[in-house]
Amino acid sequence: MVLRRLAAALFLLPAAALAGAPVEDLEAVFRGMTLDGVYADGLFFSETYFEDGLIRYHDATGADSGEWSVRDGMFCTFYETQQGACFFVRRDGENCFTFYESVAGEDGSLAPRPDWTSRGWDRSRDPTCPENPEAVI
Numbered sequence: 072m073v074l075r076r077l078a079a080a081l082f083l084l085p086a087a088a089l090a091g092a093p094v095e096d097l098e099a100v101f102r103g104m105t106l107d108g109v110y111a112d113g114l115f116f117s118e119t120y121f122e123d124g125l126i127r128y129h130d131a132t133g134a135d136s137g138e139w140s141v142r143d144g145m146f147c148t149f150y151e152t153q154q155g156a157c158f159f160v161r162r163d164g165e166n167c168f169t170f171y172e173s174v175a176g177e178d179g180s181l182a183p184r185p186d187w188t189s190r191g192w193d194r195s196r197d198p199t200c201p202e203n204p205e206a207v208i
Contacts, residue, residue: 108191
């Protein structure tokens with residue numbers, strides 16, 4: 072009976088809730104970090120989160136600047152020339168962060184998109200993602 076209830080509870084959780092642990096204190100974790108990463112489509116990117124809330128981004132198509140912040144428990148990045156968004160962040164390994172774009176549900180509340188948007192790691196340490204990152208540079 073207990074196993075059946077547990078299985079039912081796990082079935083009701085969104086996919087993002089099953090893929091790693093939530094990151095506590097997002098500001099402290101990302102402040103001053105250079106994050107290297109890949110988008111779900113394999114495109115490589117890198118961005119630095121400066122202590123003053125500014126961000127510097129680059130990928131194979133160019134570079135951009137903007138601001139990063141934490142809002143309602145989500146990690147947000149907004150840029151000068153390209154679209155930004157807010158993300159739910161999960162830790163998948165000691166040095167692996169998986170980002171899920173936030174989307175509005177039917178009731179208007181924000182929830183993580185079922186599939187991950189990007190995955191990244193602190194450049195100063197070896198990545199510990201579940202799968203070795205493959206990137207298009």
